[in-house]
Amino acid sequence: MNATNTWEKVDQYIKERLIPHDTVLENALAANQLAGLPAYDVSPTQGKFLNLLIQMNGAKRILEIGTLGGYSTIWMARALPSDGKLVTLELDPIHAQVASENISHAQLSELVELRVGDALEQLAQLDSEGVEPFDLIFIDADKPNNPHYLKWALHFSHPGTVIIGDNVIRDGEVINEESQDPRVQGVRKFYDLLADEPRISATAIQTVGSKGYDGFVLGIVK
Secondary structure, eight states: OOHHHHHHHHHHHHHHHHSOOOHHHHHHHHHHHHTTOOSOOOOHHHHHHHHHHHHHHTOSEEEEEOOTTSHHHHHHHTTSOTTOEEEEEESOHHHHHHHHHHHHHTTOTTTEEEEESOHHHHHHHHHHTTOOOOSEEEEOSOGGGHHHHHHHHHHTOOTTOEEEEEOOSGGGGGGOTTOOOHHHHHHHHHHHHHHHOTTEEEEEEEEEETTEEEEEEEEEEO
């Protein structure tokens, strides 16, 4: 059995034992596939990980940068209290429409505000509106802009805010300083900013599973 096959089988084992069958989430993934969205969603185990982090953090306000079809949005919004709020940003209007329908089917529309358009423009708009800081921020959008997203995440944080960045290992390519892939270079600059930023304490965890070899950054704002 090769490594990738083992990772997928272990993910399936964990899912079967620790993550109950959920028609809403399964339907969301099916809707994403039917609409031709790229399969960039977090895995079920990663989705539940986000859900548990939010519960542990007691987060009431969440910012998600990169909605795709709303699968991770549903996982996170479900962890919110009834007076919670999740703001999610999506560039592609087709993706946003699919996500909106998935969020509606999950009966979470009252908790979720989906904003459509360029994320950096949307973040600037949120700033101009004077939005309150967020308790947890999930960065999972175009990697070349990760450094900009981190700066905005810090801007919208308060002491104790949790910041999570997904896909920060890139099959190990993150250590290749000669890489010509703008996604890899974006992630490397993301690390550089974290290393030099006194306002946040962070680490990164490598992961394997149904999504291959990757990982995430987890930080807490001081």
